Each structure stands twice: as C-alpha cells, then as structure tokens.
Amino acid sequence: MAAFFFSGYVAVANAQLANSQGARVAGRIIDGQTGAGLTDAGVQITGTTMGTMSSLDGRYVIGRVPAGTLSITVRRLGYAPKTITGIEIRDGQAVEQNISLQSATVQLTSQVVSASAERGTINEALNRQRTSASIVNAITADQITRSTDSDAAQAVRRVSGVTVQDGKYVFVRGLGERYTTASLNGARIPSPEPEKKVVPLDLFPSALLQSITTSKSFTPDQAGDFSGAQVNIKTREFPAHGMVTYNTTVGFNSLATGKTIVAAPTIGREWLAVAGSERLLPASIRSAGNFSGSNQTQMNQAVNAFRNVWTPVQSNAAPNLSTALSMGGQQKLFGRSIGYIASGSYANTQEIKTDERRSLAVPDGKGSTKEFNRFSGSSSNRSVLLGGLLNVSTLFGTGTRIELNNTYNRTADNEAKLLEGQLDEFLFAARRSALGFIERTVRANQLRIEHAIGSRQQLDVSVTSSGVSRVEPDRSEIEYVREQNPLTGATLPYALFSYNPEGARRTFGDLRETNTSVSTDYRLGFGDAGNESVLKFGGAFRFTDRTAINTSYSILGYGLSRSARQDQ
Known part of the structure; x- marks a missing residue:
C-alpha cells in the first residue's frame, strides 16, 4: 500500500507541473576552446532569481520561464562571465541555447593555508x-x-x-x-x-x-x-579538536548464548585477566626441585598440594561484551600546545567449539592412511582483553615534532577441553580433560622525534623500550580409561590412566622478553617538484633479553587401588 501511494503522488505532482511549467530554456555550457562540457556553471535569467547550475556534461534546464524577450547570464570560476541577449520565448515553447565560455586569468592575493596530514583515514x-x-x-x-x-x-x-x-x-x-x-x-x-x-x-x-x-x-x-x-x-594519535568517544558492543549467538557448555572452573578474578595466587606453583613443590631423595610420603604430600581442579564444569554460555573510552585534543601547557589522546578498552568474549575431532594418521598397509586414536568432543575459551594507551606530542618551532607513545595491553584465556575416544593400542575407551589459564601482557614506550631540515630533508629518530610476558600457571591434563575385567571381560567404569606418564600432568610456564631499540632515518628529496625522487638511509639497533621457564609434573599411581583411581 505504501508503494501505491508513492507512485500516485509522483504522477499527480508531475501532471500539475506539466500544466504550469510554461516555457523552458535548455542547452549546454561548453569550453570555447575545447568544446568540453562545463559542470557547476551558474546559469541565470538576467534580472530575475530564476536560474540553475549546469550538471554533468554542461547540460542545464530552466523551467517555468515567462514568455517574452530575455537575457541569460552564465558565470563560472576561471572563465569570463557571458550574457546572451535577445532570446525570444513563447508560452509553452522549449528553446535550446548553447553557450560557450572563454577562459580568463584571475589575479589572486597570496594566502597560506596549513593543516595536519590525514591520519587513520x-x-x-x-x-x-x-x-x-x-x-x-x-x-x-x-x-x-x-x-x-x-x-x-x-x-x-x-x-x-x-x-x-x-x-x-x-x-x-x-x-x-x-x-x-x-x-x-x-x-x-x-x-x-x-x-x-x-x-x-x-x-x-x-x-x-x-x-x-x-x-x-x-x-x-x-x-x-x-x-x-x-x-x-x-x-592512535591525538585529534585536531577536543573529543570524547565511548562505545559498547554486546554480542549474542542463538546457537550458543545461554546454552550449556563445558567451561573451566574460575576463582573469581578471571574477568580482570588476573590468574590469582591460587594458581601459582605451591611453595613446597618449588622447594622440592626434581624430588631427588624424596620418599613416597613426601611425594604424596606434594601431589595433594596441587589445586584439586582437573576437569571442566558445566556452565551457561554468556554473551560477548566489549567497551572502549577515548578522550583527546590539544591543551596549552607552559605556553606550548600539547596534543594528547588517552584511551582504554575492555573485552570479555567466549569462543565455543563443538564436535571437534582429532586422530592420528597411520599407514594402512595399502599405500594410504587410516585414523588411529580418534577422539571427539568440545571446548570453550573465555578471553578477557584489557588495553590502555596514552600518547602525547608537541611541536618545537615549525619543523620539529616530538612524540611520546605509551601502550599496555593484558589478556587472559581460560580454556577447557573435554574429548572422548578410543586408544587403539590398548583397545579401550578413554576420556581426556584439559584446563589452562594463559595470561599475556605487552608493553611499549616510545620516544620519537621528527625534524624537517628545509623543505626537502627530514631526520627521524626513535627510541623504544618494549616487553612481553606469558604466564601459564597450573595447566592440568588428565586421562581416564575404561579397561576390561581380565576375568569376565566386562567393561569397567572410567578410572585414572595411572601407569601412563601423560595420564595426569600439571604444567607451569613463565616467559618474559624485553627489547630496547634505536633507529634513525634520513630522507633527502631531489629533482623537479612535480617528479621528486627521494634518497633514504639510516640505521637500527635492537637488544633482546629473553627468559623462559617451563616445569611439568607427571603423576603416576602404580600402587593405587582401582577404587582410588576411579572417576568420581
């Protein structure tokens, strides 16, 4: 019904226009030397307010022109204005009037316009x-x-x-x-x-x-x-004018949000991308080193010192959330204009994978491969990302710019995985669980100087200190198997795969790396201004210090009874 109303309105409006439009003057505005159509030329009935602008290819139309003898004036920047007189118009008549313009030199006073280069566009x-x-x-x-x-x-x-x-x-x-x-x-x-x-x-x-x-x-x-x-x-760099921006995004997925998923247990501070002291390697285990000389009692005490969290839990998938706040501009400080931008962001998202499949490929004896130890299941990862930025810059004179850029980002991934499948070499079913919390940070502080030497030379100097860390406290992996009763052949309930070194394992990792770098660039332009060439040379120095510690503990239970090994 809306479409019908619109079409009827247009038809009525056009009918009224046809009955009252009077005469028309139409034609083209062209360059007198090249014959090319000129757009955006002003065409006006002299002595009236009736007029229009020439469009593509120089064409113009002036409607509802009263009958009589009239004149038309045409103006366009860069061309001499022109007036055509003695044009006779009769009521209801359409008159074609093409007009050519001759280019003209316009003397302008000198003006200086300065602006910052477009950035981020x-x-x-x-x-x-x-x-x-x-x-x-x-x-x-x-x-x-x-x-x-x-x-x-x-x-x-x-x-x-x-x-x-x-x-x-x-x-x-x-x-x-x-x-x-x-x-x-x-x-x-x-x-x-x-x-x-x-x-x-x-x-x-x-x-x-x-x-x-x-x-x-x-x-x-x-x-x-x-x-x-x-x-x-x-x-990001500071804006030319003061500004404050804020945005928030919430994401939903009908196939995941609110549904039951496997998830990693939490201790309450994961939403801040903080692992918490509960996940750290217990002091008693750290002091034991490689357990050389420890008796069984001491080893049992060490095993009990680990956080008793091994398997994922059931949870409802939450929506994704992200928010960011930025403010920036220019302020006078000590008589100097300082540009600045401060920005912070936070994101809390979840990735869910279902029907994951994993297997080994082994030769099948026929020139091809077959699946071996096939597992399937699901996993989830709750990721938190915190970021902050503070950049300031100022000009010294008209040719030197100094910037100080500071960035700090922190992220944490809380992962859970649950797979079930078949251990073909043992001929029994198995269930594998893995939990991991990975905390990463990146920091960068940079001083940058840009110095223009005349109109064709520029020297850039940059000094940067940066660092990253990756901490993985208390990654747990455990495997349960369903063995067969040697007497009856019946399949037994899931129990810890205690005689496999990978049956139960805890891992603690800590990696840190820092960089210090200095670079210089010198650019020299030469040649014609319209076809300039640039000669560039410089140098760079970077020093890196990296430390990584990774400790893994395998837990074996040869002497455990089946009831003690059984999945609770």
Whole structure:
C-alpha cells in the first residue's frame, strides 16, 4: 500500500507541473576552446532569481520561464562571465541555447593555508599504497571502527592476501607465521610464545589502533631478518579538536548464548585477566626441585598440594561484551600546545567449539592412511582483553615534532577441553580433560622525534623500550580409561590412566622478553617538484633479553587401588 501511494503522488505532482511549467530554456555550457562540457556553471535569467547550475556534461534546464524577450547570464570560476541577449520565448515553447565560455586569468592575493596530514583515514591508506616503493596494503581506523572487530587479529583479516590462524597468528600469502614479523609504531614487538618467534595480534584491542600496514616485499629500511611479510601496527594519535568517544558492543549467538557448555572452573578474578595466587606453583613443590631423595610420603604430600581442579564444569554460555573510552585534543601547557589522546578498552568474549575431532594418521598397509586414536568432543575459551594507551606530542618551532607513545595491553584465556575416544593400542575407551589459564601482557614506550631540515630533508629518530610476558600457571591434563575385567571381560567404569606418564600432568610456564631499540632515518628529496625522487638511509639497533621457564609434573599411581583411581 505504501508503494501505491508513492507512485500516485509522483504522477499527480508531475501532471500539475506539466500544466504550469510554461516555457523552458535548455542547452549546454561548453569550453570555447575545447568544446568540453562545463559542470557547476551558474546559469541565470538576467534580472530575475530564476536560474540553475549546469550538471554533468554542461547540460542545464530552466523551467517555468515567462514568455517574452530575455537575457541569460552564465558565470563560472576561471572563465569570463557571458550574457546572451535577445532570446525570444513563447508560452509553452522549449528553446535550446548553447553557450560557450572563454577562459580568463584571475589575479589572486597570496594566502597560506596549513593543516595536519590525514591520519587513520582511507585516503591516507590509499596514498601510502600509491606512493610506496614496495607492495603495501593497509587498513585504517575509518574501516576498523565500522566493523565489529575487537582486536588487531580480526581487523587484519580484511587485508588482501592475509589469513589468521587460531584467531591470533597471521599468514601472509600462504606463508606460515614464522615468516611474518610484527612491529608497533615501527619498532619490533617481542614474541610472547615459548616455541615460536611470532606475535599473536589478538593482544591489541581495535579501539587503540590507527592503522595496520602489511608490507609484502623487502626494502632496505626493514629489518634484516625480514623473510615474508612485515605487519606494522600504528596506535592512535591525538585529534585536531577536543573529543570524547565511548562505545559498547554486546554480542549474542542463538546457537550458543545461554546454552550449556563445558567451561573451566574460575576463582573469581578471571574477568580482570588476573590468574590469582591460587594458581601459582605451591611453595613446597618449588622447594622440592626434581624430588631427588624424596620418599613416597613426601611425594604424596606434594601431589595433594596441587589445586584439586582437573576437569571442566558445566556452565551457561554468556554473551560477548566489549567497551572502549577515548578522550583527546590539544591543551596549552607552559605556553606550548600539547596534543594528547588517552584511551582504554575492555573485552570479555567466549569462543565455543563443538564436535571437534582429532586422530592420528597411520599407514594402512595399502599405500594410504587410516585414523588411529580418534577422539571427539568440545571446548570453550573465555578471553578477557584489557588495553590502555596514552600518547602525547608537541611541536618545537615549525619543523620539529616530538612524540611520546605509551601502550599496555593484558589478556587472559581460560580454556577447557573435554574429548572422548578410543586408544587403539590398548583397545579401550578413554576420556581426556584439559584446563589452562594463559595470561599475556605487552608493553611499549616510545620516544620519537621528527625534524624537517628545509623543505626537502627530514631526520627521524626513535627510541623504544618494549616487553612481553606469558604466564601459564597450573595447566592440568588428565586421562581416564575404561579397561576390561581380565576375568569376565566386562567393561569397567572410567578410572585414572595411572601407569601412563601423560595420564595426569600439571604444567607451569613463565616467559618474559624485553627489547630496547634505536633507529634513525634520513630522507633527502631531489629533482623537479612535480617528479621528486627521494634518497633514504639510516640505521637500527635492537637488544633482546629473553627468559623462559617451563616445569611439568607427571603423576603416576602404580600402587593405587582401582577404587582410588576411579572417576568420581
């Protein structure tokens, strides 16, 4: 019914216009030298307020013109105005009047206009790609804020040729994560992974990002260990005017939210990305070292000192939540304009996987493979991400800019997994449970100086201190099996796989890495202003200190009775 009403209204309006429009004057406004149509030329019936602007290809139409003799005046910037007189109009007649304009030189007084370069916009990204000497793709804050991406790993998926594995590791053009390096504001980020030289990008909240640039080819100003791609994360800079922004996002999934899932037990502070002292390695076990010389009683006491949490619990899946607050602008301080931006973000999300399947592939004796030890089940991961940023900058004179960039991010993943399957080498069923809490942090403090020397030279100096940590307190893994009664052949209830070193295990890991880096870049432009070339050279120094400690305890129970080993 709404569509019918709209169509009827348009028909009536057009009928009324046809009966009262009078004469019309139409034509084209063209360049007198080239014959090209001129858009946005002002066309006016002289002595009246009737007029219009020429549109695409210079065409114009003026309707409801009264009968008589009239004149038309045309004006456009860069052209001499022109008036056509003696045009005779009869009622109801349509008159075509094409008008050519001649270009004219306009003398203007000199003006100086200054503005900050666009930062974090799509135009900036396109210009960077257009002028880069290497293959570069970028995604900016304009695009990130319009999406539902909560961290850099989700945002970088929108770059062509980039895929993300496990929600955190970047693959560029099919190359593994070991071939991709990551930097923050141009300085290399340490790796928080114990066995990989890789930076998980889920550590960086999207609310703190200005752009993500991916370089897919090597240039001499990049680190010497470049092998596949370089991902540079640029944090936000202060706005030109004072601003305060706040946003909150809540996500629901009809297939998961409110449903019963397997989840890791909590101690109450996981929502702050804090492990809590309860998860730390007990002092009595730490002091025992490798238990050399310990008797059975002392070992039993050590086992009982572990937190008695081994298996997942049933819980209801909660909705995802993220929120961010930013404020920035410019303020006078000690007679100098200081630009600043402070931002904080928080995200609490849950990832649920159902019908997971795992198995080993072994030869089947026929030139192919078959499944071995097949397991299936489900898992969940509750992830919390806290991020903070404080950047300030100021100008000294007209050619020197000093920036101080500070970033701190903290994330925690509380994981639970429950799988059931078959141990083919023992011919009985098994159930595996795993619980893990991983706490990661990344910190970066950077002093950056940009100094322009005349109009064609620039010197950039950057000093950066950064650090990461990865703490995995009290990871537990346990396996129960259903053996057969040797006398009756009946299948027995689930019991601890006590004679397997991997039947019950607790793991504690602590990794910390710090970086100190200094870099300088000097650029010299030469050649014509319209076809300028740039000579660039510089140097970089980076010092890294890395410490990793990983301790695992396997618990065997050869002497335990079956009732003691049985799953409660």
